Amino acid sequence: MTNKFLRNHQIKMVNHFSDLINTKFQGLNNAICWHRDLTGDFQEIVSKLFLEENITEISIDDLLQLDLTTAGALAREIIINDIKQLTEFGASPSLNLLKQYERDDEFDFISTDVYSYHVDRSPIATDTFLCTYHGAASDILANEQATQKVLIPEIRAKLRTLFDGPEAEFEAFLTEYFFDLHYQAHGDAKPTNLGVGHLWRLAVDHPTQDVLPCVHRAPMENPGEYRLLLIC
Template sequence: MIDSSQAKHQIQHVTNFQDLVSTPFSREINAIGWIRNLYGNFAEIVSKIDVNENITVIDEGQLRELSLSEEGNLAREILLNDLQLLTAHGAAPVLNVIKCYDRDDEFPFFPTDVYSFHVDRSPIPTDTFLCTYYGAPSDILLNSEAIQKITIPEIRDELKKLHSEDDEGFEDFLTENFFDLHYQPKPNALPISLGIGHIWRLAIDYPDSKIPPCVHRAPKEKTERLLLIC
């Protein structure tokens, strides 16, 4: 799925859930994927959900109550098992049908929504888990191919105009508005698709972390997307 030699130094594939959660990150590796070929009709599950919002949460009870074909039931069992595995690990997985995410238009030259390449942040040590079962999958960007937007001089100058002419408190302003979490691909950078059906564990930014956080983005949806995330 991933060919480049650089990617092999940042991304690791595993074949089971235990290795997914127990394999340590390193200074090089900050994305670990349990690579799977799933069976079942996940599109059927999406079609049976009453989607009235841009993001609709599917709880376990609702999932169990769906009337499904044999292929749909195979997909449901996979979803229930993934939810159980992650919950037992201590995570809090959420299964969503996503039509689209809210767009950020407060600062048109610097959107901070999830369609922008970004890293996740937490006040405590933790990881991001995600899996796309149906619809467009997420992308990641190699850290070597990403540049933090706030370090780009012309962008930084525009942000200073938003803040004030005084540099005092500027760094706090960047953090409070999540500007520091966003990245821009370098010229000729190649985003890497996380694919369908694979559970990924991504390193995030938290205090005293020694691992570079994984740069990723949500796709622009063409159809509804069935996503598990925590």
């Protein structure tokens, strides 16, 4: 898996947390990976957590209350350390036990849920951090392998029928309802799966960003399996 990431011009590999947060995005690079082969039993942690509805946020206290084997305790230590490092950096990490995200099926011609390829946007300089400890992992896509959905003529025409205002305000409408954040993969696109255990930093669309935001999507969950995901 390391070699696959190394061959990808979109991804820069690092070996330490300090490099993950301090390395600058440049050129076509808009994803940075701290590649890790984690030890510990993360499945044990998932099996002992309680899911409320489809997504439950798990606190450090929740983790500390679990009665775990040695392997489970090692996995817990890794998760807690990740949370603490990201918090000390100034991020707001959230550890989620996840069955599934809410699906967007309001329109049959465009989806705006996280299963659709999309980019993140922020009014301030920030990045998206994520790590899948257990379960299916997210995909990213090189920007040249996807097209913004609002630029696809058929989709744009249908979106125009939803808007009653003047043409000059149409772009603001697309932004207000987040249609412009979503992308359609090209037929020959080759997504990269982010894998389990690696801590990633993805470029976000904000005014001071020097590179294109990273196009990514949440995976379809494996049947009968919960995901354990750290994200901020």
